[in-house]
Amino acid sequence: METEQFNIRMPKELVQDLDIISKLLKVNKSEWVKTKLAEEVHEEKNKLLMELSTLYAKGMIGKRKIEQLVGKDIADEMEFIKKKAIESAKKGIEIGRGLRKKGVRI
């Protein structure tokens, strides 16, 4: 996995607490912080994208705003999913109505 250096200054007390965790769990301090940070980042990212996707799906914000906030890739993907979901729903309705007209029963 490609990595990038990311330096942060932390309060001494927090570093001491990390030392305690590291000794008790017998784990590498940096590895433990990395794992915890990854979990938090994943959860927070999903939570924020859930909120953003709700606003977009309900038409409360447009693609351009999404693009400004999170970039083109996610904006394009959201646009594709919304368009395809509406298309699938409408197509299902059309086919279903056709079957109903033909009197197809199950």
Place this chain on the structure above:
Amino acid sequence: MEEDSEKKEYVFDTSALISLGDIKVIGEVLKLAEIVVTPSIVKELEEFAKYDDEYGKASKEVLKYKDKFIVKNTEIKESIEYIQTTDNELYNLAKTQSSTLITDDIKFSRHVDGKIDTQFSTLFLTLLVSSGHLSKEKALELLEKLRGIRNWRNNIIYLATKEELEKL
């Protein structure tokens, strides 16, 4: 009323079958449409079915209807980059027989969009409602279940489909 003697064939991938298996509508879908798969899809479902998680349970439900599926071998004549061999088989199968591909795999759907017709499995929810085989209320309930793991992709599918269902 009569049964449809000429059911339309749809090519399904594993993700779509798992979605429909999860909400237990495969039996209903089979009465209105033919489910076409490749041997690789059956193998994938059998692999998932070995586990007792949500995918495993849904796969077991789908496999109950395995004998009613049309299983077709296919040759990969045209290969799409960045998608798996299993998906390339489905793409070629759908293209050869001019069928709609049903997939809930966004990456797969985007890669083949414009080359063949692809739709999400939610097509069958609105189809069952508009053909009079499922109530709107029940469909909304199933849609909520289909939302499953709450991620932003499923959230968009859920909200867009819900809006269309509520118009019915």
